[in-house]
């Protein structure tokens with residue numbers, strides 16, 4: 119009987135466990151997580167922190183879910199090492215668990231700012247349900263906030279401050295929010311959204327140090343220009359550090375994440391990886407890529423499991439991801455790899471509508487839609503078909519996109 123061991127019970131690990139049970143009904147399956155609760159919806163914890171959603175609907179699996187499927191679940195168990203020669207996983211409790219096939223689905227941990235008092239009381243990072251509980255509890259009694267990290271998680275902190283009535287300054291390094299994917303035009307819509315909820319974007323700023331009161335609680339952030347922002351709450355979201363320390367010495371190829379092929383296989387026999395932690399071969403993009411989103415992590419877990427259970431590689435990962443933000447009066451969606459590509463086209467339609475498409479070798483590789491998400495399925499279709507369309511960007515930027523207006527693709531390589 120094959121023993122599959124999965125490290126991590128986030129969406130990628132959990133979806134792998136579910137698929138493995140379907141693919142290999144007799145196998146032994148073990149899921150190990152250092153969190154104290156089984157899978158929950160990480161996307162929804164921000165709604166909890168905002169004070170808008172109770173705990174119950176956020177949970178996805180009860181412990182019975184694993185029992186019903188004869189999957190062994192080890193909560194509160196931190197994996198400290200992997201020995202690929204002996205095929206053993208070591209845990210913090212000194213246990214050695216033998217595996218036949220191993221899936222690493224350990225995601226990342228929010229990176230701390232390398233500045234004074236970055237771990238002071240009142241400075242929050244956002245990844246787990248426990249983090250969300252702490253943020254909610256503190257946000258309900260905080261008055262003045264500072265947010266650092268002009269990306270997708272930083273804006274969740276802005277929304278928490280807005281919903282909890284915290285007046286906040288959003289300290290950004292450049293001249294706009296998510297400058298790698300948005301032009302000044304698109305970002306301005308997001309800045310207006312922030313201002314509407316009481317969050318003030320501050321540009322060419324950042325944090326040089328946090329200051330604390332005598333009890334060690336944060337009371338200010340000082341930016342590199344020497345400006346002092348008083349606050350009793352801070353949210354830091356400057357990126358993820360991938361959870362790979364326990365793989366030291368195991369021989370897995372890493373490149374800011376674990377390198378896997380399109381089958382989610384690492385370079386070490388019988389070890390696979392899935393979810394945020396991977397740098398995977400993206401068959402649509404034609405190069406290695408990374409993706410931090412729920413749908414992509416879920417699909418990677420499923421594909422990894424299919425290949426783990428098969429005698430040979432069976433299914434490749436092929437996915438167009440999307441990530442939406444629903445905090446403001448207008449919707450926002452990024453899809454694919456909006457920060458990559460060698461060319462882009464964009465247009466603003468109104469005070470709350472904007473669109474940007476990124477192309478590589480003439481094919482769409484990603485984009486951002488603000489205000490009107492209706493073209494998303496058409497753009498994703500063109501991505502899957504890998505059609506060369508950058509020379510017809512005017513058709514794609516029409517308010518109503520009609521793919522029939524595109525010239526036929528005969529002769530395309």
Ligand SMILES: Cc1cc2nc3c(=O)[nH]c(=O)nc-3n(C[C@H](O)[C@H](O)[C@H](O)COP(=O)(O)OP(=O)(O)OC[C@H]3O[C@@H](n4cnc5c(N)ncnc54)[C@H](O)[C@@H]3O)c2cc1C
Nearest residue numbers: 126128129130152160197224225361393394410411412415
């Ligand atoms: C606040 C927030 C909002 C988000 N909003 C969106 C959104 O709107 N849309 C979207 O698509 N995505 C969103 N995401 C991102 C999305 O949640 C992630 O991409 C996805 O959850 C990644 O899943 P994963 O299984 O790869 O990793 P994770 O969910 O990080 O799971 C990894 C698990 O492994 C455990 N682990 C790590 N190391 C060890 C170890 N050594 N031993 C044992 N266990 C270990 C971790 O504790 C964790 O439970 C959001 C994330 C956050 C935090």
